[in-house]
Amino acid sequence: MLAFVKSPLCSLVVFIAITLSPALAIAQQDASPETPTAVADTDAPEVAADEVAADEVAAEATAENLQGTGIPLVSYFIPLFGIAGLLYTFWRSSWVAKQPVGGEKMARIAQNITEGAMSFLKAEYSILAIFVVLVAIVLGYGGSTQGEKSSPLIALSFGLGAICSALAGFIGMKVATKANVRTTNAAQTGLGQALEVAFAGGSVMGMGVVGLGVLGLSVLFVVYATLFGLDSEPSLMRVITVLTGFSFGASSIALFARVGGGIYTKAADVGADLVGKVEAGIPEDHPLNPATIADNVGDNVGDVAGMGADLFESYVGSIIGTMVLGAAFFTTFNSGEMDSFYGLSAVLLPLVLAGVGILTSIVGTFLVKVREGGNPHHALNMGELGSAVILLILTYAIIRFMLPESWTYEEFEYTSNGVFFAILFGLGAGLGIGKITEFYTGTGTPPVKSIVRQSVTGSATTIISGIGVGMMSTAIPILIIAAAIIGAYSLAGLYGIAIAAVGMLSNTGIQLAVDAYGPISDNAGGIAEMAELPSEVRERTDKLDAVGNTTAAIGKGFAIGSAALTALALFAAFKVAYDATHPETKIDAIDITDPYVMASLFVGGMLPFLFSALSMNAVGRAAMAMIEEVRRQFKDIPELKAALNVMNENEGKELEDWSEADQKTFHAADGKAEYGKCVEISTKASIREMIVPGLVAIVVPLAFGFVPKMVGLEGNTNALMLGGLLAGVTVSGVLMALFQSNAGGAWDNAKKMIEEGFEVNGQMLTKGSDAHKAAVVGDTVGDPFKDTSGPSLNILLKLMSVVALVIASLI
Numbered sequence: 001m002l003a004f005v006k007s008p009l010c011s012l013v014v015f016i017a018i019t020l021s022p023a024l025a026i027a028q029q030d031a032s033p034e035t036p037t038a039v040a041d042t043d044a045p046e047v048a049a050d051e052v053a054a055d056e057v058a059a060e061a062t063a064e065n066l067q068g069t070g071i072p073l074v075s076y077f078i079p080l081f082g083i084a085g086l087l088y089t090f091w092r093s094s095w096v097a098k099q100p101v102g103g104e105k106m107a108r109i110a111q112n113i114t115e116g117a118m119s120f121l122k123a124e125y126s127i128l129a130i131f132v133v134l135v136a137i138v139l140g141y142g143g144s145t146q147g148e149k150s151s152p153l154i155a156l157s158f159g160l161g162a163i164c165s166a167l168a169g170f171i172g173m174k175v176a177t178k179a180n181v182r183t184t185n186a187a188q189t190g191l192g193q194a195l196e197v198a199f200a201g202g203s204v205m206g207m208g209v210v211g212l213g214v215l216g217l218s219v220l221f222v223v224y225a226t227l228f229g230l231d232s233e234p235s236l237m238r239v240i241t242v243l244t245g246f247s248f249g250a251s252s253i254a255l256f257a258r259v260g261g262g263i264y265t266k267a268a269d270v271g272a273d274l275v276g277k278v279e280a281g282i283p284e285d286h287p288l289n290p291a292t293i294a295d296n297v298g299d300n301v302g303d304v305a306g307m308g309a310d311l312f313e314s315y316v317g318s319i320i321g322t323m324v325l326g327a328a329f330f331t332t333f334n335s336g337e338m339d340s341f342y343g344l345s346a347v348l349l350p351l352v353l354a355g356v357g358i359l360t361s362i363v364g365t366f367l368v369k370v371r372e373g374g375n376p377h378h379a380l381n382m383g384e385l386g387s388a389v390i391l392l393i394l395t396y397a398i399i400r401f402m403l404p405e406s407w408t409y410e411e412f413e414y415t416s417n418g419v420f421f422a423i424l425f426g427l428g429a430g431l432g433i434g435k436i437t438e439f440y441t442g443t444g445t446p447p448v449k450s451i452v453r454q455s456v457t458g459s460a461t462t463i464i465s466g467i468g469v470g471m472m473s474t475a476i477p478i479l480i481i482a483a484a485i486i487g488a489y490s491l492a493g494l495y496g497i498a499i500a501a502v503g504m505l506s507n508t509g510i511q512l513a514v515d516a517y518g519p520i521s522d523n524a525g526g527i528a529e530m531a532e533l534p535s536e537v538r539e540r541t542d543k544l545d546a547v548g549n550t551t552a553a554i555g556k557g558f559a560i561g562s563a564a565l566t567a568l569a570l571f572a573a574f575k576v577a578y579d580a581t582h583p584e585t586k587i588d589a590i591d592i593t594d595p596y597v598m599a600s601l602f603v604g605g606m607l608p609f610l611f612s613a614l615s616m617n618a619v620g621r622a623a624m625a626m627i628e629e630v631r632r633q634f635k636d637i638p639e640l641k642a643a644l645n646v647m648n649e650n651e652g653k654e655l656e657d658w659s660e661a662d663q664k665t666f667h668a669a670d671g672k673a674e675y676g677k678c679v680e681i682s683t684k685a686s687i688r689e690m691i692v693p694g695l696v697a698i699v700v701p702l703a704f705g706f707v708p709k710m711v712g713l714e715g716n717t718n719a720l721m722l723g724g725l726l727a728g729v730t731v732s733g734v735l736m737a738l739f740q741s742n743a744g745g746a747w748d749n750a751k752k753m754i755e756e757g758f759e760v761n762g763q764m765l766t767k768g769s770d771a772h773k774a775a776v777v778g779d780t781v782g783d784p785f786k787d788t789s790g791p792s793l794n795i796l797l798k799l800m801s802v803v804a805l806v807i808a809s810l811i
Helices: 002-006 008-031 049-066 074-098 104-144 154-187 191-228 233-279 292-335 345-365 376-402 416-441 446-457 459-472 475-505 508-530 535-581 595-636 638-649 660-668 675-689 691-710 717-756 770-806
Strands: 406-409 412-415 758-760 763-765
Touching: 074 154, 074 191, 074 345, 104 154, 104 233, 104 292, 104 508, 104 675, 154 191, 154 233, 154 292, 154 508, 154 535, 191 233, 191 292, 191 345, 191 376, 191 508, 191 535, 233 292, 233 535, 233 595, 233 675, 233 691, 233 770, 292 345, 292 406, 292 475, 292 508, 292 535, 292 675, 292 770, 345 376, 345 475, 345 508, 376 416, 376 508, 376 535, 412 416, 412 475, 416 446, 416 459, 416 475, 416 535, 416 717, 446 459, 446 717, 446 758, 446 763, 446 770, 459 717, 459 770, 475 535, 475 717, 508 535, 535 717, 535 770, 595 638, 595 675, 595 691, 595 717, 595 770, 638 660, 675 691, 691 717, 691 770, 717 758, 717 770
Parallel strands: none
Antiparallel strands: 406 412, 758 763
C-alpha cells in the first residue's frame, strides 16, 4: 500500500479526484434548480385554456425529442474499465519486482541501464513540461474567447493528456528496466520462465496505456458533460471540442518522445555497431564496448517509452475522432427516439469498445504460456488470438445493443451491422498489412534473402537492394488501406472509417504487451552477454528476441494501418467541427483545382520528407559524436586496448582455452569502459535534436489555419488550405512510414541471417566476413529508418490532424 501511495498512479488518481469534485458539486446544484415563478401578462388577450395546454404539450414533446435529457448512466461506468487496467498494471508490476535479479554483476549492469534510462526521461520531461505549460496557457486563452463554442478548460484537457502520455512512457520504462535483468535470470532456469517475466513486463506497459487512455477520456467527458450539459447538439459539440485537447496533449508528448527516444537509441546503436562490430570485431553487447549500456538504455527509451506514448496517442486519437463524427447523429437519434442513451450511443460506442477491450486484453495475458522447448511465437499468438475472438463477439453484441438497427443521416442509410462489418474491414487491413510487412522484413523471406545475396558485393549493393525492397513493400499495404477505406465508408460512411480504427486499436492492451516484450527480451540478451553467462542463456534470450522481432513487424503493420485510418477520421472530424462552429462558411468540398488547395497539398506532401531529413540528420550528428567517443576510449584506455588485442589473438577460442596471462589481461578491462560518457552523449543529443522536428508538426498547421486570414483571404480559404495540407501529409506520410520501416527491418534481418550463417553460391557467409560487414552498414543505415523517422511519421500525420481539430473553432 505504501508503494502505491508513493507511485505516480496515486498522484494521477488524486489529481482526477480534485478535478472531479467541483464539477460534481456544480452538478448537484444544477440537479434541482429552482423553478421561476411565472408572471401573468394582464394586457395579453385571453386564450382558451385548453388551446394553451395543447400548445405547451406539443412544444414539450418536440423539445424532448430534439434534445438529450441527461448524462447516460453508462458514462459513469466507463472509468471503471480504465481503473481495472491500472490495477492490473500495479499488480503485475509488483509481481515483476518480486522476481530474483540474479548475480551481483547482472544487478550492476541492470542498475547502469536503469540510471541511464531515468536520467534521459528526467531531462526530456523537464523540457517538455515547459512546452506543456506554454501551450496550455495559449489554449486556455483561445478557449476563453470562443464563448459557447469552447472553454478555457481545453487547457486542462491538454495538460492531462500530456501527463497521461508521459506517465504511460514512465510506467513502461520503469517496469522494463526491472523486467530485463529478471528475464535474464529466469532464462538460466528455462524458456518458459523467461517468457513469463518478459511478457509480464510488456503487459504492464500495455494495460497502463489503455487504462490511462480510457480513464482520462471518460472522466473528462463526464466532468464536461456535467458542466456544459448535453441538452443540444451545440452543447455536445462544445463538450467534445474541449475534450479534443486531451488528444492534442497526448500527440504532442508522443511525437517528442518518439523522436527523442529514436535519436537516443540509434545514436548509441550506430556507435556500438560500427566501432564495436566492424572496427573492433566484438559484439555490440560485449562488456568491452563503451556504447553497450547506452545501446541498451536506447532500447528502453525508444522501443518502450517512445512506443508507449505513440500507441497511447493513436488509441486516444481514434476514440476522439469517432466521438466527433458520432455527435453528428445526436439530433437524428433523439428526433426518432432511436436509442436509449439520450442520442449519445454513437458518441459513447468507441469508449465502451475501448473499455471492454481492456478486459479482453487482460484475459488474453493469461493465455500466454510456453513450456521448455516450445514455441514462444505460438504462445503469444494464442494470447492475441484468444483476446481478439472474445472482443469481436462482445463488439457485435455491444453494437447491436447500443446503436439503432438502422437510421438515415444526410441521405446515407446506416445500419448497426454495417458498423460492425466496418470494424472487420479495419481488423482485416491491420492483419493484412502486418503479414505483408512480415513477408518483406522477416528472416528467410525472399526479399531479405535478396539483400543477403547482394551483400556479397559490398555495402553499396546492400543499400541499393534494401531501398528497393522498402519501396516495393509499399504497394500492397496501400491497396489494402485503400480497400479498407472504401469498404468501411460504403458500410457506415465516415463514421465507419473512424470506428474501423477504433476496432483495430481496441485490443491495444495485449498488442502493446507483445510489442513491449520484444525490447525487454533484447535487453535481457544484452545483459546475458555483458555478464558473460553460459551460452544456453543467450540462446534462450535470442529465441525470445527473434519472436519479438516478428511480432514487432506485425505490430508496426497495425500501427501504420491505424494511423492512416485515424488520420482520415480526424480529418473528417475537423470538417465536422469547423462546419458546426462556422455555419456561414461551411466546407462543402475540398477542390484540388483550387490553386490555394493544390499549393497546400504540395506543402503537405513535402513535410514527411522534411521531417524525416531533420530526424535522420539528427541521428547522424549524434552517431558521429558517439563513434568518436568509442574510438577515443579504445585508443586512450590502456586496459581496453590490451583486452581488444588479446581478443583478436584468441579469435574463435572459448575464454577458458586462452592462456592464463591473456585471461588476466581480459578480466583487467572489466568495468574500465566509461559507459556514462556514451549515455551522456546520447541524452544531450536527443534532447537537443528533438525540438525542431516536433515544432514543425505543430507550427505548420497553425500557420495554415491563421495566416491566410491575416493576409486578407476571406471566407473559408484558410480551412480549405488546412484541409489540403492534411491530405498531402497523410498520403505522403503513410507511404514514407511504410517504406522506411520495412527497408530498415529488411536490412536488420539480412544482417541476422548472415550472423546465423547463410550460403550463397557455395560460399558460407558468417559473422566477421566481408558480407557481414556490408550487412552491418546496411543495418546501420536502416536503424534511423525503422526506429526514428519511420515510426515518428505515424504520429506526425495524426498530430497535425489533431491540431487542426483543436483549432477548428478558432480559425
